[in-house]
Amino acid sequence: MSKPINKTVLDVIAYLVLIVGALTMLIPFAWMISVSFRIPAEQFSREFIPSPFTVQNYLDLFEDLPDQAFLFLTFNSFKISILTVIGQVLTCAMAAFVFAIVKFKGRDFLFALLVATLMIPPQVSLIPNFIIFKYLGWIGTQLPLIVPAFWGGAFGTFLLRQYFLTIPRDLVDAARMDGASLFDIFWRIYLPLSKPAVAALSIFVFKDAWNDLLHPLVYLPTDMHKTTLTVGLAFFQQQLQMGGKFTVLMAGAFLSIVPLLIIFFIAQKQFIEGIALSGVKR
Amino acid sequence: MEYGLKPLGRERLWLWLMLTPTIIGLLFGTIGSLLATLGLSLFNWDLINPPKWAGAENYVQLFQNKDYIEAFANTLKFSALYVPAVVIVSLLLAVLLNRKIRGVGIFRTVYFLPAVTSAVATALVWNMIYGKETGILNWMLESLGFAPICWLCTDHAMMSVVIVNVWGAIGEGMIIFLAGLTAIPRDYYEAASLDGASDLQQFFKVTLPLVTPSIFFQTLISAINAFQAYDYIYMLTRRDQGDSSVPVAVYSIYRNAFHFFRMGDASAQAIQLAILVGVFMAIMFWWERRYVVYE
Numbered sequence: 001m002s003k004p005i006n007k008t009v010l011d012v013i014a015y016l017v018l019i020v021g022a023l024t025m026l027i028p029f030a031w032m033i034s035v036s037f038r039i040p041a042e043q044f045s046r047e048f049i050p051s052p053f054t055v056q057n058y059l060d061l062f063e064d065l066p067d068q069a070f071l072f073l074t075f076n077s078f079k080i081s082i083l084t085v086i087g088q089v090l091t092c093a094m095a096a097f098v099f100a101i102v103k104f105k106g107r108d109f110l111f112a113l114l115v116a117t118l119m120i121p122p123q124v125s126l127i128p129n130f131i132i133f134k135y136l137g138w139i140g141t142q143l144p145l146i147v148p149a150f151w152g153g154a155f156g157t158f159l160l161r162q163y164f165l166t167i168p169r170d171l172v173d174a175a176r177m178d179g180a181s182l183f184d185i186f187w188r189i190y191l192p193l194s195k196p197a198v199a200a201l202s203i204f205v206f207k208d209a210w211n212d213l214l215h216p217l218v219y220l221p222t223d224m225h226k227t228t229l230t231v232g233l234a235f236f237q238q239q240l241q242m243g244g245k246f247t248v249l250m251a252g253a254f255l256s257i258v259p260l261l262i263i264f265f266i267a268q269k270q271f272i273e274g275i276a277l278s279g280v281k282r
Numbered sequence: 283m284e285y286g287l288k289p290l291g292r293e294r295l296w297l298w299l300m301l302t303p304t305i306i307g308l309l310f311g312t313i314g315s316l317l318a319t320l321g322l323s324l325f326n327w328d329l330i331n332p333p334k335w336a337g338a339e340n341y342v343q344l345f346q347n348k349d350y351i352e353a354f355a356n357t358l359k360f361s362a363l364y365v366p367a368v369v370i371v372s373l374l375l376a377v378l379l380n381r382k383i384r385g386v387g388i389f390r391t392v393y394f395l396p397a398v399t400s401a402v403a404t405a406l407v408w409n410m411i412y413g414k415e416t417g418i419l420n421w422m423l424e425s426l427g428f429a430p431i432c433w434l435c436t437d438h439a440m441m442s443v444v445i446v447n448v449w450g451a452i453g454e455g456m457i458i459f460l461a462g463l464t465a466i467p468r469d470y471y472e473a474a475s476l477d478g479a480s481d482l483q484q485f486f487k488v489t490l491p492l493v494t495p496s497i498f499f500q501t502l503i504s505a506i507n508a509f510q511a512y513d514y515i516y517m518l519t520r521r522d523q524g525d526s527s528v529p530v531a532v533y534s535i536y537r538n539a540f541h542f543f544r545m546g547d548a549s550a551q552a553i554q555l556a557i558l559v560g561v562f563m564a565i566m567f568w569w570e571r572r573y574v575v576y577e
Contacts, residue, residue, distance in 0.1 A: 010481065014378040021375060022392045025449070029395065031418065032407040044416035091303035098300050103286025114304065117312035121510055121559055123532055124552045125311055127539050128318035132310065134329065151307030172287060182293045186300070211400035213513045214532075218540055230402040234517060237406055246410060253403040264398045268391065271398070275454055276461035 036251040043246045057251035069224035070252065073232040077210055078259075080145050080228060084209040085202045087149030092156030092201065093194075097186045099157065100164035101172065111161075118154045130218060142226070144219040149209075156201050159274075163197035164190055200274035203267055207260060229256045316556070323549035330543070340550035350551060353534035356440070357558075360530060361508035363444045364451075368504045369497060371448065372455025377489065379456070380463045390460075394453035401450060405517030408446050409434075412518070439519050439527045446514050451507065455500050462496030463489070494574045502566050509559055512536070531555050 035043060036057055037050040061070045098104075099111045133144040167190060175185050191198070213230045220227040222235055233252055240249055264271060289297050308314065323340055327333035344350050375393060379386050396404060411417050412433035420430035433442040466489065474484045512532045519526040524541060526533050531551060539548035 006481075011381065011383070014381050014383060018375070018378055018383070018389055022389055025392050025395060025453075027418075028404055028407045028411060028449075029399075031411065032403075035407075035410065044410075044413070046418065046421055091307075094300035095304040098297055101287050102297055103288055104294075104297060107286075110301070113308065113313070117308065119559060119563060120312050120316055121506075121552070121555055123510065123535050124319050124556050125315040126535075127322060127545060127549050127552060128315040129310070130539065131318075131322075131329065131545070148307070148311055150303055151311055152304035153307060154312075157304065176287070182287070182289055182296050183300075185287075207398065211402070211513075213400075213402055213516065214536070217516075218536070230400055233402050233406060237409070237517070238520075238522075249406055250410075253406045257399040257403045260398050260400070261395075264394075272390065272394065272457055275457045 032250050032254050035247055036254050038247050040245045040247050057245070057247045058255070060245070060248050061251050061255065064248070065224075067225065069232065070255075072225045073227065073229045074255075076142070076227065077229040077256075080142055080216075081206050081209040083146045084149040085205045087146070087151075088153060088156050088205045089198055089202055091150055091152040093160050093191060093198070094186065095152050095157045096160035096164055097190050100161045101185070101190070102182065114152075114154050114157060118158075126214075126218065133219065139219060140221045140226070142220065145209075145212075145215055149205075156205065159201055160194065160197055163194050167193055196270065199267065200270045203263060203271055204274060206263065210260060319549045319552050319556075322545055323553050324546070326544070326546040328543045329545060333546075336546055340546045341554075343547065344550055344554060347547075349529070350534055350547075353529040353531050354554070356528055357509060357511075357531040357555075359440060360444060360447075360511060360528075361505055363440070364447055364508045364511070365501060365504045367444065367448045368451045368455050369500050372452040372500065373459050373493070373497070375452060375456045376459030376463055377485070379460060390457070393456050396450040397453040401513035402517055404450065405446065405514050408514075409518060412442055434518060434527065436527050443515055443518055443528050446518065447508075447511060450514065451504065455504070458500050458503075459493060459496050462493045466492045491575050495576060498566065498570050498574045502563070505562055505566075506559060509555060509562070531558075 030048070034048055034050055037053050037055065038045065039050075039052060039054050039056070042050065042052075062068065095114075099107060099114075129144065129148070130139070133139055136143075138144050138147075171189055171193075172185055175189055180188070211230065212228070213234065216228045216231045217234075220231060222231070224232055224235075227235075233249070233256060236249055236252065240246060322333075324335065324337055325333040326336045326340070379389055383389075411419050414420060414430065414432045414435075417433070419433065423430055431438055433439070470488050470492070471484055474488050479487060510532055511530060515526060515528055515530055515533060519528045521527065524537065529537075532555070535548050535551045535555065538544045538551065
């Protein structure tokens with residue numbers, strides 16, 4: 001039996017499959033970057049290395065688009081995403097703390113109810129929420145994207161509660177002896193001790209808010225000063241169908257993913273462990 | 283285990299204050315809006331004139347509305363292609379990566395990249411890749427001697443959209459499976475190979491049964507995502523009139539609610555989507571009880 005050879009052959013096959021797969025994953029990103037550094041006349045060229053090489057598309061993005069649209073879009077995306085993170089972390093952490101630590105009537109029922117809402121497709125909430133926001137006069141403003149972030153959520157609450165449960169209870173008892181209030185224990189002990197979980201949740205929430213297309217599409221006007229990067233890019237694409245500069249569009253697409261790429265490379269561990277956790281926790 | 287801190291005196295107030303956002307969310311965001319959508323589905327309402335009672339009419343019309351039947355069928359078709367593809371490809375990748383291979387970290391990062399970046403940004407470049415005359419995919423086909431394909435025309439759009447969605451989802455699936463695989467004790471494999479089991483036998487007799495919890499979880503998540511797929515479809519198949527060459531259920535809900543302001547129809551469609559998710563989950567949990575092995 002030639003077992004070692006067999007193993008080598010399998011390893012080679014594994015590498016081949018993985019490398020071909022990895023190239024498939026990378027080509028779209030590589031192409032995006034390549035096109036973004038070309039001159040418009042070369043936008044459909046099959047040469048991968050841009051020649052001539054130009055950064056003009058990135059300058060155009062900021063200078064040519066009317067009224068500094070790209071700056072506004074980027075600012076809006078940052079503003080909405082950061083506020084969403086603050087809202088979610090704060091409100092989910094408060095609820096998670098109460099569900100994890102405090103004993104009160106109806107706790108388990110309320111928590112079960114909250115977890116059950118994970119099954120409700122978000123599209124179901126969209127219509128009544130739209131109607132409520134319309135009557136509040138919020139359609140066309142960013143409020144419908146920001147305010148709901150401050151009303152908690154099953155995913156974040158569940159994630160943080162799991163983490164809170166691992167914090168030694170002795171800490172609570174000791175703090176109680178010293179006369180700490182419920183809120184003190186939450187604010188001074190649990191929140192600071194849960195940085196890894198809070199980081200993971202923040203990353204997920206930021207990613208989802210930054211990449212969201214449906215909600216800004218529904219709630220925000222197609223006004224480049226009020227909407228987000230995703231809607232702005234989709235809108236530019238539509239205008240481009242009549243023949244325009246894909247080079248500038250690709251520059252915009254690339255810049256729009258840069259913040260997430262940076263976060264991903266810095267916090268890859270939290271990202272991946274968070275996903276793995278959500279799969280194993282059951 | 284019974285645990286819990288008793289709130290003292292005025293802390294009872296604090297407790298409910300800390301829960302207030304969550305309760306508002308339940309009332310307006312999730313449970314309340316499920317009931318509201320259910321109610322709205324029984325009316326015809328364009329948000330301008332007062333709502334008119336319709337009873338079950340909106341639901342009956344769903345079964346006569348050719349556009350909606352097409353959209354719903356597309357959602358099912360999309361899911362039937364997407365879910366097995368995501369589960370199988372990401373399981374395969376995870377098994378390969380689990381062979382103590384070099385550069386696991388790099389592969390993991392690369393495969394995960396699309397899961398981090400926005401569907402909008404990557405769809406823009408996929409649009410270029412899929413281009414009929416100018417896209418690199420057709421250029422590759424032509425250089426291999428095949429006829430070019432109109433990737434985003436009605437005939438092939440479903441397949442093209444599934445490919446992009448799978449491309450975007452396998453990174454997350456791979457992570458889930460990798461976590462499941464590394465949890466399998468090494469001795470199981472040693473015992474199996476002592477008994478003379480080949481690699482293939484080991485995969486089917488040891489690996490597969492022991493990753494059923496991950497397969498279950500990944501199937502569930504993929505299916506829920508499939509039923510709600512929207513971003514790539516909007517970006518790749520949207521036409522000038524605002525319709526799509528692969529309209530799916532969510533697309534139809536969105537169009538009816540926010541283009542035509544047919545809130546009743548849109549609500550009935552949303553409820554039907556919720557029922558689809560509910561039924562699917564019920565089937566999955568039944569399946570879990572029968573086939574999923576927890577240690």
